[in-house]
Amino acid sequence: MARSGIPTRERIITAANSLFYNDGIRGVSVDAVAAKAGVTKRTLYYHFRSKDELVAAYLAGRDQPNLALFRQWFSEADDGLPAQVERIFRNLARSARHPKWKGCGFLRTSAELANLPGHPAIKIGAAHKKKFEAWLRETFAEAGIAQAAQLARQILLLLDGSFAVVLLHRDPSYMETAGEAAHALIEAALPVQAGVRRKR
Amino acid sequence: MARSGIPTRERIITAANSLFYNDGIRGVSVDAVAAKAGVTKRTLYYHFRSKDELVAAYLAGRDQPNLALFRQWFSEADDGLPAQVERIFRNLARSARHPKWKGCGFLRTSAELANLPGHPAIKIGAAHKKKFEAWLRETFAEAGIAQAAQLARQILLLLDGSFAVVLLHRDPSYMETAGEAAHALIEAALPVQAGVRRKR
DNA sequence: GTATGTATACTGCCCAGTGAATATACACAA
DNA sequence: TTGTGTATATTCACTGGGCAGTATACATAC
Numbered sequence: 328m329a330r331s332g333i334p335t336r337e338r339i340i341t342a343a344n345s346l347f348y349n350d351g352i353r354g355v356s357v358d359a360v361a362a363k364a365g366v367t368k369r370t371l372y373y374h375f376r377s378k379d380e381l382v383a384a385y386l387a388g389r390d391q392p393n394l395a396l397f398r399q400w401f402s403e404a405d406d407g408l409p410a411q412v413e414r415i416f417r418n419l420a421r422s423a424r425h426p427k428w429k430g431c432g433f434l435r436t437s438a439e440l441a442n443l444p445g446h447p448a449i450k451i452g453a454a455h456k457k458k459f460e461a462w463l464r465e466t467f468a469e470a471g472i473a474q475a476a477q478l479a480r481q482i483l484l485l486l487d488g489s490f491a492v493v494l495l496h497r498d499p500s501y502m503e504t505a506g507e508a509a510h511a512l513i514e515a516a517l518p519v520q521a522g523v524r525r526k527r
Numbered sequence: 528m529a530r531s532g533i534p535t536r537e538r539i540i541t542a543a544n545s546l547f548y549n550d551g552i553r554g555v556s557v558d559a560v561a562a563k564a565g566v567t568k569r570t571l572y573y574h575f576r577s578k579d580e581l582v583a584a585y586l587a588g589r590d591q592p593n594l595a596l597f598r599q600w601f602s603e604a605d606d607g608l609p610a611q612v613e614r615i616f617r618n619l620a621r622s623a624r625h626p627k628w629k630g631c632g633f634l635r636t637s638a639e640l641a642n643l644p645g646h647p648a649i650k651i652g653a654a655h656k657k658k659f660e661a662w663l664r665e666t667f668a669e670a671g672i673a674q675a676a677q678l679a680r681q682i683l684l685l686l687d688g689s690f691a692v693v694l695l696h697r698d699p700s701y702m703e704t705a706g707e708a709a710h711a712l713i714e715a716a717l718p719v720q721a722g723v724r725r726k727r
Numbered sequence: 728g729t730a731t732g733t734a735t736a737c738t739g740c741c742c743a744g745t746g747a748a749t750a751t752a753c754a755c756a757a
Numbered sequence: 758t759t760g761t762g763t764a765t766a767t768t769c770a771c772t773g774g775g776c777a778g779t780a781t782a783c784a785t786a787c
Contacts, residue, residue: 335766350642353554358743367769368744372743374766433695441629456692481707483688485681487688487691488683488684491638491687492687504680508681558775567734567735569779570733570734573731574732577778
């Protein structure tokens with residue numbers, strides 16, 4: 328059992344999360360994760376078969392919280408689809424200003440492990456992004472947008488593009504630009520309704 | 528001097544290019560690069576002060592060829608700005624279908640080395656993307672687009688987003704979706720001209 | 728005979744994963 | 758209540774290999 332109230336396995340994942348997100352997968356040794364979790368390496372290998380499995384668990388632990396955050400930002404106000412989606416980008420830009428921000432853990436992992444296409448962590452990352460895309464698609468479809476699937480992909484591309492670009496330039500304003508582009512694309516796809524005036 | 532006609536330094540960079548692009552920076556040892564170049568490690572260290580410097584040289588060697596390729600695809604036909612830019616995405620999608628394709632070397636390096644913000648390789652990557660953005664901006668400005676700077680950023684976001692997403696899902700069709708979004712955004716920003724009918 | 732370029736052989740360190748033993752918890756029989 | 762077996766959880770110490778970078782010496786060219 329765990330030393331403190333928190334189970335060992337969970338403590339290891341928390342340590343892995345912080346280290347892998349900060350320094351990348353190959354930049355962090357299993358020893359470092361074990362040390363940060365206050366556990367010997369042998370104990371870590373009792374809970375995880377290999378480093379690869381630990382990496383997968385790290386990403387799996389980020390899946391739901393991330394999606395929940397996006398949904399929360401979206402739902403903070405009911406001010407119309409373009410504004411609601413743009414708010415996701417604005418909140419992300421705010422996060423990106425924190426000095427410890429280092430982009431999207433899923434994308435960075437897939438970039439680092441690009442030579443291992445079947446890696447379990449990459450599958451988890453792909454599933455995560457598919458869930459986000461599906462949520463957007465359903466949201467757009469419910470709003471009566473005909474090309475909901477295509478639009479959802481376009482928003483996803485802007486989102487992941489801003490992760491990559493902001494990480495490279497360390498300039499979160501790109502995320503606001505992406506939000507504006509998303510706003511414009513959604514606005515243009517929205518069906519005209521009584522009482523709702525479309526731009527231009 | 529070099530064993531063959533090609534200078535040693537160049538052979539090393541060629542070897543580094545192939546290995547780093549395929550397996551990532553931390554996934555490739557200096558020994559491996561030296562071996563692939565047909566040179567001992569000591570010789571490699573005669574030409575490059577450190578692995579970091581070698582990584583920077585690897586990316587510097589991709590800068591101009593990449594930009595030239597984009598410009599070439601753009602100029603293949605003079606069929607209007609939206610189509611010309613969309614052609615870049617279509618050609619990229621074609622490249623992405625090759626099994627050895629592994630995304631954008633600049634973005635993958637910046638993702639892998641995100642914990643070393645001042646790394647020379649990251650600076651080279653950032654400069655490369657800035658050059659591309661500037662080229663787009665100037666092209667748009669020459670076409671009389673008022674918000675040329677903002678539009679250039681949006682296209683860049685779509686491009687880099689498609690690099691990231693296609694790498695994750697191994698589905699190049701996202702690049703075509705990005706091209707369509709770029710087409711729509713440029714079309715919407717283009718000034719109305721005599722004889723040119725805008726969509727919708 | 729000095730600049731450049733290349734090679735052999737080495738140092739010190741880090742790293743993923745393992746062998747063998749120990750400790751704790753709990754079920755159940757005496 | 759106490760003894761005992763079994764599954765879970767954890768530790769220490771280790772292996773075999775890889776890695777970035779270097780000390781030293783040799784070769785070639787002008």
